[in-house]
Amino acid sequence: MTIGLLVQRAAARFGDRRAVQGPDGARTFAELAGRASGLARGLLSLGLSPGDRVLELLPNGCALVESDLALAMAGLVRVPLNPRLGPAEWERIADDCGARALIYDARFAEDTEALRSGLQAVVSGDAPGRRLDDLVTGGPVPIGVLPDDLVGLAYSSGTTGRPKGARRTHRNRIASALAMTHEVLGGPPAADAVYLHAGPAIHTSGLFVLPWLMAGAPQVFLDHADAATILAAVEEHRVTHTALVPTMVSRLAEAADGTPLRMLAYAGAPMPPGQIRRASERLTPHLVQYYGLVEAMPPLTVLDADDHARGLAGEPGLLTSAGRVCLAIDLRVVDEEGRPLPDGEQGEVVVRGDPVTPGYHNAEGRADLGKGFTNGWLRTGDIGHLGPGGRLWLTDRRNDMIITGGYNVYPREIEDVIAGVDGVAEAAVVGLADGEWGQRVAAVYTCLAGRRIEPDEVLRRCRAALPAHKRPKSALSVTSLPLNATGKISRREVLRRMEAGERW
Template sequence: MARLAAALDGLGVAAGDRVGVLALNSDRYHEYLFAVPWAGAVLNPVNVRWSPQEIAFSLRDSDTRVLLVDDTFAGLVPALRADTPRLRTVIHCGDGPTPEGTLSYEDLVAGHEPVADARRGPEDLAGIFYTGGTTGRSKGVMLSHANLVASALGSAASGVFLGPGGRLLHVAPMFHLADLAAWSARCLLGGTHVILPSFTPAGMLAAVETERVTEVLLVPTMIQMLVDDPAAGDADLSSLRRVIYGASPISEAVLDRASRVLPNCEFTQAYGMTELSPVATLLSPQDHRDAVRRRSAGRAAPHSDVRIVDPEDVEVPLGEVGEIVVRGGHVMMGYWERPEETAQALRNGWMHTGDGGRMDADGYVHVVDRIKDMIISGGENVYSVEVENALAKHPGVASCAVIGVPDEEWGERVHAVVVLAAGAQVEPEELRAHVRAQIAGYKTPRSVEFVDALPMSGAGKILKRELRARHRAPEPAR
């Protein structure tokens, strides 16, 4: 760590300069997360699921001059150099031969003596973390050292996030704030990091067995893939004690299946976003045993204040739907070089999440939908998450997404996009009847579309903007 920081110094990296990493999870990623702040520089973990054009945009936008790449992404270097003229140095952090035009990670570390920690201050910029772009162009979220520590300390202090001395498995991508939250808390509390390059059900099952993993952070799509894997029932998962999940909603059906496959595990849900470093609320294992509370996102974490407000930022009565807003030491510094969007998001001292939700009398936050994803059909508000939960309870549904599509009669109609479970044969009307039996008729999908897979972001979120684009009316000829 201190040797890598020295190498960065030797390459001309100055205080505040951005250093990127484009790599799968590894021990070198772990070292990068420590070494860049040690050198006084700024982290820029790159989304490994982006296209080369999107990666180049983030490097240009943040003016990243030094980039670490592993074997998986070394082939992109020529194109990235061509699209990012100010990228001056590429460090190869893989195990294969060092590609031409790049520097060897291990040679750099071996060739430098350790340097002292630059000791950046709490309010200094720690990293620029790009949003997944699920609703539009990706933005660089500026998080300070104080932001990251506040979220990690508050989450750890809750007593329901991670415990002291555990063995944490990293299978969620380390570029994402969800995994970074767990990484930070485990570093603060002490313990062991077990790192896999990426998630596969087989890889996770083997790692839990051989490394006696005690805790893991997963996104709901990973949980679904794990519990659907036939090998999960035969694996020795007795060491696993806690599953933390978040980043996107989880259906009750998937959660029920996960509880059966992992009967010795406690589940903790973390709700938040990149702009909140990332944790805002936590749903404890005890709350998961309550039929009503388990459908919520939990209560404010110790470091977080949460309110529900109307469009004029007036707090709404308990039980009414409004926008979820958050304040605390974990709220971002702002969006990189986007002052207008920063001012819009951080109005009146609160981070406006863009999520619609309500709060009950006990302070539990119920997320109903992204405000942009809310469907208005025939003058009625329909929250896609509610419809998706109803659909997911059908045994023939593997995964689903609900969107609003243009409709001449209703303005928007509720449209379901469904991936069927292996071997399942289900007709649209059967799914519609299944949903109608659980929720109001006007919320029932008026149309159903079957697909082989849903478009996903690098963080495992369904890209509803891509689904909506398929149904957008073509632009009139000019």
């Protein structure tokens, strides 16, 4: 199976049903397949060849889905750009991947002026370049695409900040789509199920595009959505499913008092138990957490709705788990030498299977990739242990580890304690340079609307719950925590601000 065949199958089965709807209109399954196929032909007519890298800078909407599917059908390699990164980072990615073309939205015309130099430019809207709509032509796509052909490069930062592109094949994406369907959703969604893309579809929300296409159910796209916009869309479009980063789940829980959602998934970071309880009470009890990486497409593990219910009803340890390992994934916890560790012993998480990237683009000669491959296993850089029921508990990221007085301290454990303080919304913990201890533990946190929690109360809770070497030496209440381009709390930016002594 390839993505092109999947789209053609969906068009043949579901024809006139609504497939996608966004700020730029709506498409039936037949219209979506026809426009994607036509755009694939148009892109090849520009002189592009299978395997060429094509940058994509589009907001949530129909054009984004058409571009994604068209590039896959044409055998081209999609390189999605996050609008939040900005021109300098886009240009570094373009240089690393050797891009030949750019598909962009007219709103980014000014910011992409330098980026477009030397590239074939295709624009959605009125701006320099070939109009996307004008490239959509009739007829089949004369390209034979195979499951192990490259379909995309997913970029993140290496340990030095230099972009690194994880290679993704048709096999990777379809394996992820099947696992999302059966492990996260519990089976194909019903025909009346509606998925809401409230976060950027180039990230975790986009993992649901193919499952919904396979099921013949509609998807609705929002652009730059806040909590109020999401709640209004849920009501207007009778939304049944969505996935959000924990930060947005928390904001939604503050703004809502019940929704008709049949599933609210969260990923990208864990949620503290108190935050999970608020989401269950104020949004929906049907919560699902899934875990994965840029290099190993989610889901690798799933904490399903039953696990959440059990955790809230009296098994709180479940809520700190990343869930059971998915059937199609081989996952282990190993020591520094790569030797498997027994259940309960902490080490690095390694994985292999169809969702795992075959490697990085331009990896030769680079020492800053942060993750490595050993005998077919991806070393994730995540620290954790396996436990009862084949579940995985994640402690932290190896590169976020704090070393204080010779002890290894992982921020997440401390953040969970602080988030458990009544009235605290979110927390971030970092290690500041210290002449005596090497690093000292420091915390920042935000409060729920209308609440004020003093730093002394946070520090008291930490003293009561944590051994001495893990207790923060300082705590700071701030109005908001900085987020990275994917909506996660950026410990790196927290550290920079604290080291610079900036006022928040």
